[in-house]
Amino acid sequence: xxxxxxxxxxxxxxxxxxxxxxxxxxxxxxxxxxxxxxxxxxxxxxxxxxxxxxxxxxxxxxxxxxxxxxxxxxxxxxxxxxxxxxxxxxxxxxxxxxxxxxxxxxxxxxxxxxxxxxxxxxxxxxxxxxxxxxxxxxxxxxxxxxxxxxxxxxxxxxxxxxxxxxxxxxxxxxxxxxxxxxxxxxxxxxxxxxxxxxxxxxxxxxxxxxxxxxxxxxxxxxxxxxxxxxxxxxxxxxxxxxxxxxxxxxxxxxxxxxxxxxxxxxxxxxxxxxxxxxxxxxxxxxxxxxxxxxxxxxxxxxxxxxxxxxxxxxxxxxxxxxxxxxxxxxxxxxxxxxxxxxxxxxxxxxxxxxxxxxxxxxxxxxxxxxxxxxxxxxxxxxxxxxxxxxxxxxxxxxxxxxxxxxxxxxxxxxxxxxxxxxxxxxxxxxxxxxxxxxxxxxxxxxxxxxxxxxxx
Amino acid sequence: xxxxxxxxxxxxxxxxxxxxxxxxxxxxxxxxxxxxxxxxxxxxxxxxxxxxxxxxxxxxxxxxxxxxxxxxxxxxxxxxxxxxxxxxxxxxxxxxxxxxxxxxxxxxxxxxxxxxxxxxxxxxxxxxxxxxxxxxxxxxxxxxxxxxxxxxxxxxxxxxxxxxxxxxxxxxxxxxxxxxxxxxxxxxxxxxxxxxxxxxxxxxxxxxxxxxxxxxxxxxxxxxxxxxxxxxxxxxxxxxxxxxxxxxxxxxxxxxxxxxxxxxxxxxxx
Numbered sequence: 001x002x003x004x005x006x007x008x009x010x011x012x013x014x015x016x017x018x019x020x021x022x023x024x025x026x027x028x029x030x031x032x033x034x035x036x037x038x039x040x041x042x043x044x045x046x047x048x049x050x051x052x053x054x055x056x057x058x059x060x061x062x063x064x065x066x067x068x069x070x071x072x073x074x075x076x077x078x079x080x081x082x083x084x085x086x087x088x089x090x091x092x093x094x095x096x097x098x099x100x101x102x103x104x105x106x107x108x109x110x111x112x113x114x115x116x117x118x119x120x121x122x123x124x125x126x127x128x129x130x131x132x133x134x135x136x137x138x139x140x141x142x143x144x145x146x147x148x149x150x151x152x153x154x155x156x157x158x159x160x161x162x163x164x165x166x167x168x169x170x171x172x173x174x175x176x177x178x179x180x181x182x183x184x185x186x187x188x189x190x191x192x193x194x195x196x197x198x199x200x201x202x203x204x205x206x207x208x209x210x211x212x213x214x215x216x217x218x219x220x221x222x223x224x225x226x227x228x229x230x231x232x233x234x235x236x237x238x239x240x241x242x243x244x245x246x247x248x249x250x251x252x253x254x255x256x257x258x259x260x261x262x263x264x265x266x267x268x269x270x271x272x273x274x275x276x277x278x279x280x281x282x283x284x285x286x287x288x289x290x291x292x293x294x295x296x297x298x299x300x301x302x303x304x305x306x307x308x309x310x311x312x313x314x315x316x317x318x319x320x321x322x323x324x325x326x327x328x329x330x331x332x333x334x335x336x337x338x339x340x341x342x343x344x345x346x347x348x349x350x351x352x353x354x355x356x357x358x359x360x361x362x363x364x365x366x367x368x369x370x371x372x373x374x375x376x377x378x379x380x381x382x383x384x385x386x387x388x389x390x391x392x393x394x395x396x397x398x399x400x401x402x403x404x405x406x407x408x409x410x411x412x413x414x415x416x417x418x419x420x421x422x423x424x425x426x427x428x429x430x431x432x433x434x435x436x437x438x439x440x441x442x443x444x445x446x447x448x449x450x451x452x453x454x455x456x
Numbered sequence: 457x458x459x460x461x462x463x464x465x466x467x468x469x470x471x472x473x474x475x476x477x478x479x480x481x482x483x484x485x486x487x488x489x490x491x492x493x494x495x496x497x498x499x500x501x502x503x504x505x506x507x508x509x510x511x512x513x514x515x516x517x518x519x520x521x522x523x524x525x526x527x528x529x530x531x532x533x534x535x536x537x538x539x540x541x542x543x544x545x546x547x548x549x550x551x552x553x554x555x556x557x558x559x560x561x562x563x564x565x566x567x568x569x570x571x572x573x574x575x576x577x578x579x580x581x582x583x584x585x586x587x588x589x590x591x592x593x594x595x596x597x598x599x600x601x602x603x604x605x606x607x608x609x610x611x612x613x614x615x616x617x618x619x620x621x622x623x624x625x626x627x628x629x630x631x632x633x634x635x636x637x638x639x640x641x642x643x644x645x646x647x648x649x650x651x652x653x654x655x656x657x658x659x660x661x662x663x664x665x666x667x668x669x670x671x672x673x674x675x676x677x678x679x680x681x682x683x684x685x686x687x688x689x690x691x692x693x694x695x696x697x698x699x700x701x702x703x704x705x706x707x708x709x710x711x712x713x714x715x716x717x718x719x720x721x722x723x724x725x726x
Contacts, residue, residue: 018685018689018690019690021685022682022685022686022690025678025681025682025685026682028678029675029678029679029682032671032672032674032675032678033675035666035671036668036671036672036715036719040666067666067671180664183663189661189662219575221575223574223575223577224577224578225575225578226578226581227578246578247578247579247581247659248578248579248581248582248584248658248659249658250658250661257661259659259660259661260578261661383661385661385662387657387662387663390657390663393653393663394654397650397653397654400645400650401642401645401646401650404641404642404645404646405642407642408638408639408641408642409642436638437635439543439544
């Protein structure tokens with residue numbers, strides 16, 4: 001039994017040391033720096049390509065996902081335990097001092113304080129005591145007295161809450177950690193891709209959303225002004241309400257939040273407007289609207305086909321045509337004009353570069369084809385997230401702000417006085433302490449003393 | 457008058473103020489420090505006008521790209537210094553704080569910083585932009601004052617060990633450095649971390665994403681937490697405190713600059 005309590009007290013002693021906090025903070029700093037230097041969350045082949053043989057070690061040490069690693073969590077939990085024990089062990093002493101302060105003090109001890117002074121006044125102690133009460137009361141000090149025949153003690157304090165600022169900050173940090181763990185364990189995040197007119201159910205939320213309209217607004221001088229998804233929330237098959245979702249303006253419903261997170265185009269079946277011309281005949285112009293894989297008839301038994309479409313044309317590393325992205329930066333269509341078994345035209349038509357007849361084959365081409373317009377359904381990407389930890393984070397933020405304000409801008413002040421009769425006069429000895437901003441406290445302390453000298 | 461003319465005037469006023477303060481530091485005539493303060497205050501007033509002008513012209517907060525936020529950080533540093541000087545009588549630090557400010561203004565006006573007014577991307581269209589960025593930068597401005605006084609401390613301490621009597625004394629510089637951290641830390645926590653989390657929750661859907669800028673703000677916060685705990689609980693002072701304060705400001709600078717240029721992430725605006 002004593003062995004176990006001995007071990008427990010050793011653990012408590014270990015956890016109550018500020019040195020541990022210092023070491024943990026330094027380790028957390030180092031870990032955080034490492035996490036920004038090593039790319040996080042890549043795939044194993046990406047690490048292998050970048051770091052070679054080191055990649056295995058990095059992954060085993062979880063340096064490729066520092067902030068979600070077990071050892072990082074362990075550091076945080078150890079810091080939390082450290083904060084808890086430290087705060088509690090100091091809190092009880094602070095609390096006792098705040099509620100049941102000890103008023104007795106030797107005048108000589110008071111004079112050893114940095115801020116202190118003494119004076120002699122004629123008249124009885126009770127007169128001086130009344131003056132002290134008046135002066136300190138006027139300055140909003142709360143006073144406690146212990147009046148004895150030989151000596152009287154006064155303890156005057158204000159802004160005593162300032163002493164508990166750091167505890168409030170520490171409480172806030174613990175709540176933040178709890179909130180973070182709750183968010184990671186119980187939160188969810190899903191991305192919904194929606195084309196206009198389509199619906200999707202928000203997973204586990206019990207409601208659906210239907211996209212009415214997705215709009216990209218541009219500034220007159222270019223650049224994106226806004227992305228707006230107008231959605232109908234559908235509950236149990238019935239339209240409940242319509243709302244616009246924009247960046248910075250998510251939709252909150254039933255504990256879920258829907259964010260404007262992205263957009264894109266569905267390139268499966270874009271409608272392409274193609275203009276077929278004959279270099280030899282300026283009057284010849286045939287316009288067709290077709291999709292990849294489809295055919296369209298042209299005069300004289302010819303036939304227009306679209307073999308392939310890419311939104312962002314590029315010749316890839318292996319000399320193959322690829323799409324660099326899903327954005328329509330360089331839309332191109334591989335087109336053919338055939339008559340029976342003869343290919344009269346075959347080549348890429350570029351929407352951005354109509355004169356670039358690159359890639360066509362055969363001798364002098366009979367036709368030329370221009371890609372005039374592309375219409376593809378646009379979709380919006382909505383992020384549907386649920387984050388039960390967020391509430392705790394806001395609560396913790398409140399604690400931390402209040403605590404920091406109290407600790408740094410509301411420092412507690414304490415003045416102690418001893419009044420005693422010596423040679424028929426009242427001798428007043430005073431000393432003061434403050435947690436911070438000593439200069440302005442010293443000023444107040446001197447003002448109090450000089451006003452007591454005049455009036456008491 | 458357009459913004460760049462005002463900005464040039466601001467630059468000149470800060471240079472003159474720095475010259476007066478430095479002359480005071482080496483010559484010890486009260487009049488020079490007073491002239492420095494008057495010039496710095498005039499520069500600050502003109503700088504405020506430039507910021508207001510920019511806000512009116514652009515229609516958004518004056519800190520949405522590197523040029524604007526550098527200018528705002530310089531402005532906040534001068535303001536923070538003047539506040540600290542009025543409260544704690546540290547005229548000797550004026551020259552060095554203003555040298556940092558001049559460096560910031562010079563960097564802002566350098567040709568590599570695009571100065572065009574660009575309309576706000578959707579993510580920045582929020583009043584949280586005002587709160588998050590301004591309070592963070594004001595907090596960092598106080599860290600800048602602590603940085604300068606800590607560097608001065610290291611020098612004063614060396615002179616004292618050689619038996620000389622520098623003015624201000626190393627003890628005074630140590631105290632002012634701590635005061636600046638004590639003012640800056642709550643502001644940085646509020647602006648950088650808490651308001652940042654609130655805005656991230658509104659704009660990105662997650663209050664914390666371990667984005668490099670977020671991580672580096674946390675690192676900065678940890679360094680200053682270390683400063684406060686070693687000092688207030690373990691009684692560290694002087695040299696070791698000064699070194700931590702210097703590292704803290706460098707971490708803040710890296711959060712502000714380095715992350716943008718060296719690490720990719722969500723905070724790709726400024």
